[in-house]
Amino acid sequence: MATGRVMALDVGKVRVGIALSDPLGYTAQPLLTLWRKSRGEDLRSIMRLIRKHEVVELVVGNxxxxxxxxxxxxxxxxxxxxxxxxxxxxxxxLWDERLSSVVAHEILDEAGHDKRDRKQIIDQVAAVVILRGWMEAQELPRLL
Incomplete structure (x- = not known):
């Protein structure tokens, strides 16, 4: 993994959850939920975030x-x-995102987050799950 921020996207039909790593690639945090408008506008918004946060790699949930x-x-x-x-x-x-939403709901359950108010953050948390999975997989070769 290159030094710099990695951005993960959980791309849905209505929303895109976005998460970022820290610059050293140790942690993943939720950034925001992008409510989809059009493919072109969505890509422009993501490009602005890439520049603003100095992103060097992207991970997209597959x-x-x-x-x-x-x-x-x-x-x-x-x-x-x-x-x-x-x-x-x-x-x-592209990163296999099977069960990322299930894990995201479990994380929010453990945090005591109200089930009725998750639409704003569930995709961000799923993006964090995707990013963590990818980051952990990058660490494995270094540990062996």
């Missing part, structure tokens, strides 16, 4: 079926990731 097969939404997310790669000229990694 919504696979539980079987591991590509879902119809996975094709759209992969196209979105490719557009982001072209616009940003940064490395963009």
């Amino acid at each position: 919504p696979l079926h539980m079987s591991g097969d590509l879902s119809p939404w996975a094709h759209k997310v992969q196209q979105f990731a490719e557009e982001l790669r072209e616009r940003s000229q940064l490395p963009v990694h």
Whole structure:
């Protein structure tokens, strides 16, 4: 992993959850939830965040079926990731996001967060789960 911030995206049909690593790549924190408007506007908003936070790599949650097969939404997310790669000229990694929303709900349950008020943050927490998973996988080769 390069030194600098890594941004993770949990791309949904209505919202995009966004999380960031610290500059050294040790922690992942929620940043914001982007309410989707249009593909072009969404990409422009993400590009602004990339520049503002000096992002050097991107991780995009890849919504696979539980079987591991590509879902119809996975094709759209992969196209979105490719557009982001072209616009940003940064490395963009697809990361298996199966169960990230389940884990995000568990985290919020443990924190005592009201179930009725999660729409604003659930996607950010899912992006943190995606980013943590990717960051941990990058650490494994260094530890062996």
